[in-house]
Amino acid sequence: MSSEKGTPLQSETSTFHAPSEPLAAHSSERTTQNFSVIGKRNLKYDWHAKLTGAAKYTDDLRLPRMIYGRLLRSPHPHARILRIDVSRARAMSGVFAVLTGKDLPIRYGILPSSQDETAMALEKVRYVGEAVAAVAAVDEWTAEEACNAIEVVYEPLQPVMSIDEALDPDSEKIHDWTKHANIQKNVLLEFGDLDEGFAEADRVFEDEYFFEGNTHVPMENHAALANWEPTGKVTVWSSTQTPHYLHRELARVLDLPPSRIRVIAPPVGGGFGGKSEAFSHELVAPVLSRLSGRPVLISLSREEVFYCHRGRHPVRMWIRTGVKSDGTITALDFKSTLDGGAYGSYGIATTYYTGALNTLPYRVPRYRFEGRRVFTNKPPCGPKRGHGTVQPRFAIEAHLDRIAGELGHDPAEMRKGMLVSPFSWTVNHLRVTSCGLPEAIDAVLERSGWREKHGHLPQGKGIGLACSVYLSGAGLPIYWNPMPHSGAQIKIDRGGGVTVYCGTSDIGQDSDSMLAYVVAEELGVDIGDIHLVTGDTSLAPVDLGSYSSRVTFMAGNAARQAASKLRAQLFQVAAARLDVPEARLGAAGGMIYDLEDTERQIPFAQAAQLAEAEFGTLGETGSYTPPKLAGPYKGSGVGPSPAYSFTCAVAEVDVDLETGILSIQKIWVAHDLGRALNPVVCEGQIEGGVYMGWAEAVIEEQVFRKGLHKQPSLLEYKIPTSLDMPDVDTTIIESIDPEGPFGAKEVGQGPLAPVIPAIANAVYDATGIRIDSTPIMADKVLRAIEMRRKQHAAAV
Amino acid sequence: MLRLNRFSYVAPGDLDGALALMEKHGQDAMLMAGGTDLLVNIKQRLATPALVVGIRELPELQGYSLDRGWLTLGASTRLCDIEHDPRIRMMYPALSDAAGLISAPQVRTVATLGGNICLDTRCNYYNQSQEWRRAIGFCMKKDSPICRVAPGGDRCWAVASADTVPVLISLRAETTVVGPSGIRRVPVESLYQDDGLVPLTLRFGEIVSSVHIPPPDTWTTEYAKFRLRQSFDFPLVGIAASVRRDPDGNIADARVVMTAVASYPERASGAESVLRGKPLSEESITTAGHAVFRQAKPMDNTAGSIFHRKRMARVLVERSLRHIAGLPERDARTA
Amino acid sequence: MKELFRLNVNGEDTDVAFEPYKTLLEVLREDLDLTGTKHGCELGECGACTVLLDGRPVMSCLYLAVEAQNKRIETVEGLADRGVPSALQTAFARTGGAQCGYCTPGVLMSATALLRENTHPSRDEIKEALAGNLCRCTGYIKIFDAVELAAVEITGPES
Ligand SMILES: Cc1cc2nc3c(=O)[nH]c(=O)nc-3n(C[C@H](O)[C@H](O)[C@H](O)COP(=O)(O)OP(=O)(O)OC[C@H]3O[C@@H](n4cnc5c(N)ncnc54)[C@H](O)[C@@H]3O)c2cc1C
């Protein structure tokens, strides 16, 4: 592995100084407020459907006369397509349609700056598993035979399989437009005078780290069902986290007005970032449907899902930090190189994310970040839970652990002394509002018995700590536009039923429940009276999608705004009827009542009828647009968020020094999520995040051999079983964010990140060995132990 | 959805019926017991039988009986029964342990002992979809002359991966094999040969009908398995160790069998001879561990690294023997 | 060619035509419209397809439907009694044992089989019983909690 240090980069440079005006700490939510729904351990909105088998996921849908699509995929990591002959396939009985790349040549890509994919490969294939042709047939057996009957002649090219190969100027170019070797993008950001910072430092530390790639593995494989109606309208049901973006990409690639396309996201069986952009099968299914005059279902196999990927980038990192003797940072210099796979995907955003949040949660007065992303002949990488921030967090927190050790400080106390203050700005112009990290650190220290354990456990046993930070929604949309990020509509019927329309896609994070809780609280009705229409681009207003932990903050605020407008109308008529000033009214349990004399009340449904008589049909909209937070420099769009969540984790491990096998005794985690709208759901998100972080730390890796994914199956790509899962102790910290809905921030992604460095740091505490790359597998640990033993033997 | 290829299915009423079907259809037909290995292979198009002959319900393959200390189990005995049946667990705890470490609970309710004995060898260039294998250019075990693990060589190194087999061998178990030319009794050990392509010595159409295990007498047996997850995973190394001690505590005989390090279940002969005639002590155990370390030569065609699997083979054999000897677990911290 | 078979699913005898090479998973989902049973691999590697056969959990993706004749087949659709969820289902709702819900039908079937045999499973026994059901959302903890809660709901706290 070559050093990251000193590699010159051509890139856009920006120098920028942080705004100096202080932020006022103001809270619109009273912590003590009495809620009837919020904060209660309510059942999830869709509990019945999800526990009885009634929930219909995409692959469960059946349309009359439905047929089946299948994609033929590239067997080469890198090759030119010389010829495709589909005539035999087309002539087979039971085959309705066959397509190749030429039939859908319009380029697309989730980021406006990287429009580099086509629905199926055109002149070149760039990874094993890239779609090359598609068929629609009467059943899946025939579709498979038809794919086998398609002849493709390839001219294999030298594959580029690693960062080093991609940086080599002599490597084969994957995309002909890259200027230097296979480098897609270089970025350089500099804030403050680093030389000054290092000069001021008492000590300077430098380290290198590598984070291995891994992937999402939602239990539901991707699937799309398309129905092209003779009228020219097309409906696509898809297992997607981002129905709105899929809608846009479909319009582009199918060259159709968006007004003719409807995207529906049925319940999604897990996403974790892997279903956040358009995939070949989603773009191809509608065309197969048009050509065959039948609804077409394409349901991917598990192996194909590994080829869709868009998961965690492998990242090589270099870090240099100047510190005072108490550990406080005087300057931070950070470089990352991302192995992006074959296409852009979200990768430019990911590249920026490997730098953007490194100025949190510790004070960093001067900061420099160089990032670059390279292309390789592997499935494209993209966003996985914690998008781009997980890799640098591993590096920074392991690095700080070493610094604390060498300076003779307790790693927890040292961190506590350098935290950013709530309601402050960072040097790279991130606005911090609420921050409950001090409380989170104290909680895990207390609960884990940190003070008695750290540095005091016997050889082979150890404990480690790390902190992290994440966004509650990206401050900017994927494509630039001034419109809201989330919209909601609410209609109230005469019987008191409340219907909420919102374009969110529920991927298991309970965004549907969140909408129901927020609206039920605001209107004072029972959750059972709420009806939801979500994940449908024709029936519901736009929500940008389930990514960047944005839904609670943004859709929650939009829904709350719509509900509060209706609440005002209802209160107006109720006040008149009860002869009480509006300000004295409350709403809960299906009643609107006088706060001072709760016996004075009127049922919600009656108020709704009065209001309808007064104002006409009851319906309101709400929207949410984040405040403009981006700093005045290029690349500042990545990082700002209306609020940040903060996490602290402690892991206790037991390392078997004979086998290298790690057993995680327990993980303690405390997460500042603003407010828990439902503690059960929040704990579930935290536990799920801890699980995924721990798995990335010790067992999961996406590796390639001879140009192929080595293990595209659930047997060989190791996701943990019930017997592997360690014990987790979860603490929820509520900092009540002034701008979040009822004070809520995010909980879906943040808790993953600190678990990985906490484990690495615990391994050090147990063995005195620093493992500087993930996953920290037994094999790696044992090699390090043997190496040290040999060195000791040699030294004697 | 991954589909099976289009085949016909027959479940004959008795063993003769099954033999006759196999004889009639030849290589187009395949035997299926629980199907938990065969159906996977069919879905990956490693096999594409025209006829599947279901043998799990054959009356001759059922049953449990004890005769002069020998336990006879029908080939259709399910792994979950071997795992849980208190009679089996009492006599052969290592066999129950091995069965319980196979795959997942929902597989063990269906998978059979006979199927585990006849499990095909495995390789991560081979146990892949048809598309994946096409991309790598196939391999010697199916559709190509080249082995992807050792491309220069002329053999297949696919790995014997069954968990019960090493235990059965260490227990000196035998099988009854029924074929077109009659019935024979074959030691489990003799069912295998060092060939990844054709790992079984069974002749085409022969059926393993039952397994016979001699009385445990004074043998003590342990099975230890290394894998990356605590469920689902095939062994990356498995060690069955059996020891018989004479009255003065010396080892009269030892049988140590390794799985997942070669194309057949391999006797750790070096370790066995090191142990024979010695007391089961720190010293003899360490020496046996070294012998296993030297002998185990896994190839790079499973999960995990060769480096680690070789070391795990040593640790597993040492820990099993220590357990048998009643020695305390070695303090790993000073290792 | 399709042939007609009789299967007993959730207590009902059903005549259904299918090919001999169809798995029980495929027949349930495609020929009987019981899509509650899920699939994540079709190779016995995830447990999403778990159903009960004569009370024992099996991977329906590795089981030929023809071989399920004369056996009692139970799927997630059969757990609720005329719309009233079982104690286990209710416990899952209360502890948050289902997030995306995709592994849930399989998990419920494995756990149902466990609770019928063992009314007070320890946490380790629960982990063993669910070792063939991968879940990617929950980290399993709330699933374990649900099974424990259901055990108490069904038979009361262990005395
Ligand atoms: C996810 C997964 C994980 C697994 N993990 C393990 C593991 O950890 N350890 C392990 O050992 N196995 C494992 N297996 C493999 C398999 O489940 C077991 O080996 C099982 O015991 C096979 O038995 P069966 O009855 O299902 O075999 P089948 O699939 O029916 O048969 C296997 C082979 O044996 C032949 N055969 C079966 N019975 C006979 C007989 N009586 N006479 C002659 N030939 C016969 C068949 O023709 C076929 O070729 C795993 C399988 C899966 C799907």
Ligand code: SF4
């Ligand atoms: S060892 Fe070689 S020939 Fe045998 S299965 Fe593996 S790649 Fe194929």
Ligand code: FES
């Ligand atoms: S679908 Fe059957 S185990 Fe995965």
Ligand code: FES
């Ligand atoms: S709840 Fe989503 S996989 Fe288990």
